Amino acid sequence: MTPDPADAGSGVTAASELDLLAARLVDGSINGGPVEKAVDLERIERAVREILIAVGEDPDRDGLVKTPERVARAYAELFAGLRVDPRRVLRTTFEADHEEMVLVRDIEVFSLCEHHLLPFRGVAHIGYIPNEDGRITGLSKLARLVEVYARRPQVQERLTSQIADLLESQLGARGVIVVLDCEHMCMEMRGIRKAGARTVTSAVRGILRSDSKTRTEALTLINSR
Numbered sequence: 001m002t003p004d005p006a007d008a009g010s011g012v013t014a015a016s017e018l019d020l021l022a023a024r025l026v027d028g029s030i031n032g033g034p035v036e037k038a039v040d041l042e043r044i045e046r047a048v049r050e051i052l053i054a055v056g057e058d059p060d061r062d063g064l065v066k067t068p069e070r071v072a073r074a075y076a077e078l079f080a081g082l083r084v085d086p087r088r089v090l091r092t093t094f095e096a097d098h099e100e101m102v103l104v105r106d107i108e109v110f111s112l113c114e115h116h117l118l119p120f121r122g123v124a125h126i127g128y129i130p131n132e133d134g135r136i137t138g139l140s141k142l143a144r145l146v147e148v149y150a151r152r153p154q155v156q157e158r159l160t161s162q163i164a165d166l167l168e169s170q171l172g173a174r175g176v177i178v179v180l181d182c183e184h185m186c187m188e189m190r191g192i193r194k195a196g197a198r199t200v201t202s203a204v205r206g207i208l209r210s211d212s213k214t215r216t217e218a219l220t221l222i223n224s225r
């Protein structure tokens with residue numbers, strides 16, 4: 001593979017499969033720029049082997065021999081967002097002369113809660129009102145932004161506000177609304193064991209916070225089916 005010229009001088013080359021995965025989160029290509037942090041796969045493997053021993057399993061039995069390696073690769077994928085600067089997602093913007101609301105609904109969310117490292121999943125609804133220049137971003141970038149922040153150890157509240165904050169600061173959106181509706185496996189499979197409970201979080205910024213009419217319009221669009 002030819003190294004990305006953007007990596008020159010960074011000391012890190014986006015060469016491995018996992019680096020490409022991190023890059024793809026951002027722009028769908030291999031030209032993702034420098035990878036911020038490396039994943040120590042061998043260290044994860046050693047830790048997973050220890051966990052298997054600690055729970056009373058035999059890590060050398062046939063079915064488990066390759067498990068530490070598989071888990072290491074899975075974690076590298078699930079936490080690929082740690083290795084990506086989310087600002088790179090919003091590099092591409094367009095002048096569209098559109099100053100009205102843009103809303104993408106039902107964006108799939110998969111993340112891992114930072115307390116138990118168990119999955120939570122659901123949907124994100126993201127709306128924003130462009131600034132006076134009518135500067136917008138590609139619709140897919142909103143979903144990519146969700147990916148970059150979700151593929152980290154997270155709490156739902158922070159995931160929600162990080163998406164809103166970046167759209168406000170990076171895109172200069174006049175207003176932003178982000179609503180996440182998720183189910184947490186740590187509440188379903190263990191602990192309190194309440195299957196089906198949904199957690200809804202929102203982050204509202206700018207004009208969507210100060211102007212209740214605009215906010216109601218956004219919520220109506222989010223809730224319309």
Ligand SMILES: Nc1nc2c(ncn2[C@@H]2O[C@H](COP(=O)(O)OP(=O)(O)OP(=O)(O)O)[C@@H](O)[C@H]2O)c(=O)[nH]1
Pocket residue numbers: 113114115154155156157184186187191192
């Ligand atoms: N606010 C918030 N809490 C979360 C999220 N994901 C998991 N949690 C909660 O994190 C909390 C951790 O609480 P602790 O008391 O430290 O851990 P625990 O003993 O495993 O808690 P239980 O789940 O109640 O058994 C639990 O109440 C989880 O439900 C999240 O995204 N946001």
Ligand SMILES: [Zn+2]
Pocket residue numbers: 113114115116117118184186187
């Ligand atoms: Zn949890």
